[in-house]
Amino acid sequence: MTLTPHRYFIINKPPNMVSQFVSPDDVGLLGDLDFDFPEGIHAIGRLDGHSEGLLILTTNKKVTNLLFQGEVPHKRTYWVNVGHHVREETLHKLRTGIGIQIKGGIEYVTSPCEVEIIPRPETLPPHPSESWKGVPNTWLKITLTEGKYHQIRKMVRTAGHRCKRLIRTSIEDLELGDLVAGGVKEIEENEFFRLLKIDNWK
Template sequence: MLSQFIGGQGRMLGELGIDFPEGTHPIGRLDNHSEGLLILTTNKKITKLLFQGEVPHRRTYLVRVYREVSPETIEKLRTGVTIRIKGNVDFVTTPCEVERVEEPENLFSGGYEYREGLPHSWLRITLTEGKFRQIRKMTRAVGHPCQRLIRISIENLKLGGLPPGQVQEIEEEDFFEKLRIPYLPPI
């Protein structure tokens, strides 16, 4: 599903059958091959505060990659790797948190089927920057193509057990507190 309401190809947010308030828009988009936590709001100030402000905000992902990942490769991911970004420019990613984790329990299948017996690893990666398809480019750059990508949190706002396609409304002041941004009433 695309993280937009109109103008794209494929399934979009407007097809969820939920009567969203006028002016609802996504923040921190996910591409159509990624899944997990997506923020929807009518408050136009949040995008600027969260992703364009002076204080970087942490986003955490569970990532399934092809093949076993060595400690040396994890260290490369942590300290920064060169990826290609918009304009065909090489970019060295900023240091981030990376750890190998056990396969998460209670994940929704998401329609993913993997060939049994192929080696893989699960990583937990926390970034404070978000270039287009950054995690996919990072893992590919170190020889471990991404097979599944799930955003599990933005700051202290967590996906938890919320099923795909479901929405959980949060009180605005609690929402701002979990995102660690100053409360600003909507326009």
């Protein structure tokens, strides 16, 4: 019996689409993308329905454990648009650890992470969520190594801001680049693991 080689893809997940191929709800699905995915494909490290950006799809079921449950945490970077101006003391809170509620109503203090104010990314198409009449907004670049449920949204909310738009741009050196919303890119296996900085995948 010949084993079928595993395949690896990244997509630029558009908003209003869940990170799965099947759902009992009336929602946008990965299968709606204009691409013929292989059998056995699934998403790794999901993004919620409103979030956008880099999502990994693969037929290799080991990737979840290697990427998110290994001893070495992997960096994930996001562009985050929030309402109002962000003060320096707020940036400090986000960088050093802030309390959020996680499953079971438990308060969890986030690990230190990288947060900086950035100009609006020029490559990003406009989105209605960014425009609130008379309300300024700020773009942040946040890089963290943990991924609690809705973590970034909860972090900025606790800090006094509403998350208006959230785009994952990279996981380690695996980057979204200029992939358009809804676009799909296949990546060769060795390159995939090299960019994710995973050495023990064979």
